[in-house]
Amino acid sequence: MLNYDIVIIGGGPAGLAAAVSAKRSGVESILVLERDKELGGILNQCIHNGFGLHTFKEELTGPEYAGRFIDQLKDEKIEYKLNTMVMDIAPSKVVTAMNREEGMFEIQAKAIILAMGCRERSRGALNIPGYRPAGIYSAGTAQRLVNMEGYMPGREVVILGSGDIGLIMARRMTLEGAKVKVVAELMPYSGGLKRNIVQCLDDYGIPLKLSHTVVDIEGKERVEAITIAEVGPDRRPVPGTEERYTCDTLLLSCGLIPENELSRSLNVEMSPVTSGPLVNECLETNVEGVFACGNVLHVHDLVDFVSEEASAAGKHAAEYVLNGAKHKESNAKDIPIVATEGARYTVPKTINPDRMDEKHTVRFRVGDVYKNCYVSVYLNDQRIIHRKRPVVAPGEMEEVVLKKEELAAFSDLSQITVKIEEA
Amino acid sequence: MYDVVIIGAGVSGAASARELSRYKLNVCVVEKEEDVCCGTSKANSAIVHAGFDAAAGSLMAKLNVEGSQMMEELSKELDFHYKNNGSLVVCLHEEEKPNLQELYDRGVKNGVKDLRIIDREELVKLEPNISDEAVAALYAPTGGIVCPFGMNIAFAENAAVNGVEFKFDTEVTGLEKKGDNWVVKTSQGEIETRYVVNAAGVYADKFHNMVSDKKLHITPRRGDYCLLDRSTEGFVTHTIFQLPSKFGKGVLVSPTVHGNTLVGPTAIDIENKEGTNTTQEGIDELINKAGTTVKGLPIRQVITSFAGLRAHEDGHEFYIGELEDAKGFIDCAGIESPGLTSAPAIGKMVAEIVKDLTNAEEDPGFVGTRKGILDPKTLSNEERAALIKENPAYGNIICRCEMITEGEIIDAIKRPLGAKSLDGVKRRTRAGMGRCQSGFCSPRTIEILARERGVDPSEITKSGGNSKIIVGINKDRI
Numbered sequence: 001m002l003n004y005d006i007v008i009i010g011g012g013p014a015g016l017a018a019a020v021s022a023k024r025s026g027v028e029s030i031l032v033l034e035r036d037k038e039l040g041g042i043l044n045q046c047i048h049n050g051f052g053l054h055t056f057k058e059e060l061t062g063p064e065y066a067g068r069f070i071d072q073l074k075d076e077k078i079e080y081k082l083n084t085m086v087m088d089i090a091p092s093k094v095v096t097a098m099n100r101e102e103g104m105f106e107i108q109a110k111a112i113i114l115a116m117g118c119r120e121r122s123r124g125a126l127n128i129p130g131y132r133p134a135g136i137y138s139a140g141t142a143q144r145l146v147n148m149e150g151y152m153p154g155r156e157v158v159i160l161g162s163g164d165i166g167l168i169m170a171r172r173m174t175l176e177g178a179k180v181k182v183v184a185e186l187m188p189y190s191g192g193l194k195r196n197i198v199q200c201l202d203d204y205g206i207p208l209k210l211s212h213t214v215v216d217i218e219g220k221e222r223v224e225a226i227t228i229a230e231v232g233p234d235r236r237p238v239p240g241t242e243e244r245y246t247c248d249t250l251l252l253s254c255g256l257i258p259e260n261e262l263s264r265s266l267n268v269e270m271s272p273v274t275s276g277p278l279v280n281e282c283l284e285t286n287v288e289g290v291f292a293c294g295n296v297l298h299v300h301d302l303v304d305f306v307s308e309e310a311s312a313a314g315k316h317a318a319e320y321v322l323n324g325a326k327h328k329e330s331n332a333k334d335i336p337i338v339a340t341e342g343a344r345y346t347v348p349k350t351i352n353p354d355r356m357d358e359k360h361t362v363r364f365r366v367g368d369v370y371k372n373c374y375v376s377v378y379l380n381d382q383r384i385i386h387r388k389r390p391v392v393a394p395g396e397m398e399e400v401v402l403k404k405e406e407l408a409a410f411s412d413l414s415q416i417t418v419k420i421e422e423a
Numbered sequence: 424m425y426d427v428v429i430i431g432a433g434v435s436g437a438a439s440a441r442e443l444s445r446y447k448l449n450v451c452v453v454e455k456e457e458d459v460c461c462g463t464s465k466a467n468s469a470i471v472h473a474g475f476d477a478a479a480g481s482l483m484a485k486l487n488v489e490g491s492q493m494m495e496e497l498s499k500e501l502d503f504h505y506k507n508n509g510s511l512v513v514c515l516h517e518e519e520k521p522n523l524q525e526l527y528d529r530g531v532k533n534g535v536k537d538l539r540i541i542d543r544e545e546l547v548k549l550e551p552n553i554s555d556e557a558v559a560a561l562y563a564p565t566g567g568i569v570c571p572f573g574m575n576i577a578f579a580e581n582a583a584v585n586g587v588e589f590k591f592d593t594e595v596t597g598l599e600k601k602g603d604n605w606v607v608k609t610s611q612g613e614i615e616t617r618y619v620v621n622a623a624g625v626y627a628d629k630f631h632n633m634v635s636d637k638k639l640h641i642t643p644r645r646g647d648y649c650l651l652d653r654s655t656e657g658f659v660t661h662t663i664f665q666l667p668s669k670f671g672k673g674v675l676v677s678p679t680v681h682g683n684t685l686v687g688p689t690a691i692d693i694e695n696k697e698g699t700n701t702t703q704e705g706i707d708e709l710i711n712k713a714g715t716t717v718k719g720l721p722i723r724q725v726i727t728s729f730a731g732l733r734a735h736e737d738g739h740e741f742y743i744g745e746l747e748d749a750k751g752f753i754d755c756a757g758i759e760s761p762g763l764t765s766a767p768a769i770g771k772m773v774a775e776i777v778k779d780l781t782n783a784e785e786d787p788g789f790v791g792t793r794k795g796i797l798d799p800k801t802l803s804n805e806e807r808a809a810l811i812k813e814n815p816a817y818g819n820i821i822c823r824c825e826m827i828t829e830g831e832i833i834d835a836i837k838r839p840l841g842a843k844s845l846d847g848v849k850r851r852t853r854a855g856m857g858r859c860q861s862g863f864c865s866p867r868t869i870e871i872l873a874r875e876r877g878v879d880p881s882e883i884t885k886s887g888g889n890s891k892i893i894v895g896i897n898k899d900r901i
Contacts, residue, residue, distance in 0.1 A: 122860035124727030134885035
């Protein structure tokens with residue numbers, strides 16, 4: 001059996017940043033396991049720019065952004081294995097992995113960082129009726145075919161879902177010579193970033209139809225037409241509003257699901273809202289020494305925040321390895337953070353006023369679009385943050401910064417509440 | 424010149440081919456699709472029915488019970504997935520208990536073994552998630568579940584190894600008598616044969632009616648299904664039917680041999696024999712009815728929905744035999760549920776009919792066993808490591824949801840009647856059948872298919888014909 005202090009599951013942006021940070025925090029023995037043939041994860045197919053504005057203060061493409069971290073990983077001489085699938089993680093922190101060269105092998109880890117990323121919601125999970133011909137792709141699959149392999153998956157395209165990958169692919173397919181006829185979105189608001197709607201749809205004259213969904217797929221062998229219809233407040237199609245588009249392709253960008261099958265085998269406690277692990281301010285799960293970061297924890301909009309989160313996970317995992325259970329010692333209790341009234345969840349789920357850094361960024365998403373509202377934070381029933389926001393939307397992650405001194409000064413703190421308040 | 428041409432490479436046609444390959448006969452199967460198992464056989468409940476449903480004394484009842492009894496041994500001979508999980512017909516209303524008794528009595532008449540009516544207490548022990556409304560159930564310990572693709576493919580591969588020829592993408596367009604023989608006209612030319620077996624599923628009436636004055640009428644009866652993720656494994660362990668009654672027919676909730684949970688089917692009579700589209704109404708009906716016999720069904724774990732067509736003949740009976748007014752033409756028609764269960768017995772019956780007509784001798788070279796695609800998950804870690812050392816492709820996971828390796832996919836492509844398309848690979852290996860529904864693995868599977876078949880990736884289809892996945896290269900039309 002191999003032995004490493006920290007084993008990181010996934011060599012995408014989260015795994016890379018976690019590895020570099022753990023190394024710089026003093027742990028020598030680190031192994032990154034990546035199932036694909038190169039490091040960088042999904043960034044490798046994100047050839048558009050806009051990455052790194054926060055981290056590097058410049059606009060990079062996905063592969064460039066990944067390249068920066070891969071360089072750091074190599075400078076730090078961190079070990080990694082490619083084309084390596086993790087088959088199982090036992091609660092004893094024995095990782096079973098497999099690749100062509102080494103076959104099946106086991107690794108005993110002291111700490112594990114979960115950084116497996118997410119997958120796209122498929123047509124089947126959306127219960128879209130109709131035939132099942134070729135020509136239906138998740139936006140990410142189409143992105144891989146076009147951007148990494150140079151293949152056109154279709155000529156005339158309808159897109160369901162206005163998640164960021166769908167928006168980006170509307171532009172990409174157009175640039176590669178396809179005709180994108182319409183983007184339909186079930187919700188009355190887009191699931192993607194505002195800047196992507198402007199730069200990927202508006203700039204190319206692609207219509208975005210909010211409160212619309214696909215009600216029929218025609219074509220026995222290859223997609224021949226897609227029918228969309230308006231949905232009512234119950235999100236059910238309204239009869240009589242059907243519009244039929246002849247096309248050969250349907251792209252789906254209807255949400256991302258953290259890939260936590262391995263976490264479950266480890267008995268990691270999961271959030272039903274994010275489908276990711278519940279973590280404390282160290283990004284540690286309920287299983288001691290198991291940390292999570294990036295899209296496996298909760299789906300992010302910006303890779304910069306993934307890197308930031310993963311760096312924290314790497315640092316805390318290193319502290320755990322160096323100090324053992326002592327890393328958890330604290331003169332204070334873990335305080336639960338409750339997301340309510342418009343806020344759907346928070347990461348982290350608990351925070352320890354003694355253990356936390358001077359400042360801690362709590363990230364969350366809202367469940368609806370709110371205009372001219374306030375993002376509020378309460379310590380017990382005392383409001384400490386009341387920040388005016390012109391608009392908040394589910395497609396854009398929100399954050400509040402908690403200060404150690406404020407939490408420490410509050411005696412009998414039993415609950416922190418994050419909510420949206422109307423003006 | 425063939426001795427026998429079988430129309431259709433579904434489970435009935437493939438079972439017949441395999442049984443006929445025991446004899447010194449020159450047999451050919453013609454199939455309009457690019458692969459075996461492309462019609463009714465691929466989209467059904469995957470159930471091995473115990474046999475209490477069919478009318479006593481019917482051929483359906485006889486072949487159902489026979490097929491069910493043959494299934495376990497056959498699954499070992501031909502190496503396909505079968506599990507004897509037992510089935511339960513759940514009674515939800517006290518006043519319907521007589522119907523349960525009726526079903527029991529019919530089952531006994533049909534020769535179903537070990538049937539019992541159980542009370543709620545025993546039912547809850549067998550299925551903790553059973554509905555609070557359930558009052559009793561008919562328990563059929565001989566009921567089972569099977570991989571429908573696995574069985575169909577196993578029959579076909581074994582037939583091919585024993586000399587049966589398969590012609591794919593070959594649609595039968597006409598049938599003509601020529602002396603004592605038949606000329607089968609197809610999209611790929613004419614084929615002459617002494618005997619024709621009509622195993623054309625929903626199209627069996629079309630070919631029957633070409634040669635006979637006693638008409639058949641087959642209605643495609645659409646059934647929608649929802650398949651739930653393997654994470655639901657264990658939610659139910661038996662196949663759960665709802666006792667049909669004035670309150671409706673209900674839908675079944677069953678585990679599959681691979682650990683998914685299957686919910687369905689609806690029953691909607693349609694005209695279009697290719698109408699395998701699901702509808703909003705159908706899916707809604709499933710979601711509404713699924714919770715009737717069980718409580719807390721995790722319907723949100725659905726990973727795909729699909730529809731299959733039962734070949735429902737007006738008389739609701741299997742029609743198997745040589746036609747009186749068309750000598751040499753053997754029907755294998757009206758094969759709807761329990762057709763999958765009956766397939767082994769159907770194959771045997773068809774083969775016996777042909778043998779009697781031809782006096783064919785047994786072929787001493789017949790090989791009755793077949794080895795399926797090696798599933799490395801069934802090996803110990805040591806065995807698996809040794810396998811990878813010998814063939815590194817078994818160390819390369821392609822489908823991460825179902826953990827399917829490159830080695831398995833190559834095997835699926837290279838074996839007799841190997842996979843040519845993504846769906847062909849999927850039905851043989853399960854690559855692409857998991858929770859991401861081939862989102863991650865399809866580009867890699869295309870690459871492997873293209874490499875192993877020596878064609879350009881743009882030639883690879885989802886399921887043959889015009890179902891191309893790649894339509895060109897970037898900017899080729901700019």
